[in-house]
Amino acid sequence: MAEPRRSRWGVGLAVAVLIVAGWAASRGGHGTGSAAPHEPGKSTAPSATSTPSERPTADGQDPARYAPQVIKYAKQADIDPRLLMAILYNESYKPHDPAWERAWQRIKPDAAFGVANMHKAAFDETKQGRDFADRDWRQLPDDPSLAVEAAAWYLHDLARQLPAEHGRYTEDELLALGYNTGPGNMLAFARGAKPGVAAQSYLHQLHTNWTSAAQALRNAG
Template sequence: MRTHARRAGINPQLLMAILYNESYKPHDPDLERSWAKIDSDPAFGIANMHRPAFDDTKRGRAFAVRKWEELPDDPELAIEAAAWHLHDLAKRLPSSRKSRLSKDELLALGYNAGGGNMRAFARGTNPGRQAQSYLDRLHENWDKSAKAIR
């Protein structure tokens, strides 16, 4: 996990906290595939990544030949893709921000709510109830994440 974060140039504690945030559902490959049969926009793997995010993130990367459908069976791929997705989100953050939120908080919100919403939050828009809930869970998982990556 730390290796993927380092290679992507992101805070490993942030990546771990996001993995904890995303652990709200069971990550069983068979269950995820069954759920995908009834959900038109499922998320796969331990990082709960949606297909468009994975496909955008993998371009030009070492895992470019991999498929989104592999995420449930390959936690390392899921972590690597999540790290690089956060890297890509960081490149989209405006250099001048009016938000009280930290870079890591903004990246977590971008991971959860998308890059467009992340940029709106960076410009000072307050997170809505769902985004705030994700941020609250991130804060709850922050210390646990620091311990996990030691």
């Protein structure tokens, strides 16, 4: 006899939790564990996200659907819309279902929320003085527009910290690394520090997603 639907769903969720738990254990919390360490006295401000595994975007959650919001908020925050779009592709490695995200957050309280995978500390810091200052981090899973807006302004804030000389990386590459590992590491990379394996993986995924990001923006235009 076939298993009841509810039972199959429960097994599927348990498997998903185990998979993500294994990923989290191997990748670390904020993505900073594998990057260059913070130098003494440097900022330990939070990164927005964690480092993804190299899995393709899951069916039904292609970030291209958020291209209009990306265009809108990237313009407001004065950042490259392709960078923001590519970051959403980078962050599409896990399910962005509100119920799933909240279930996982009960297991891992410091998990990231929303389609841009933003941690609470990064969201609370970014929203200060902004149009969404009265919004709560817990609303991110239900409001993709808010998630995109917050990510855009986090990138804006990172860009204001960049030095004039970027070393071997472009501005967009450094901002992506900053989004993943935090501003302290971003500045270290700008000065010549070598990213760790996880940060290199994030940058590789960004390059892989450039074409998809550009196509999504063209289609939205």
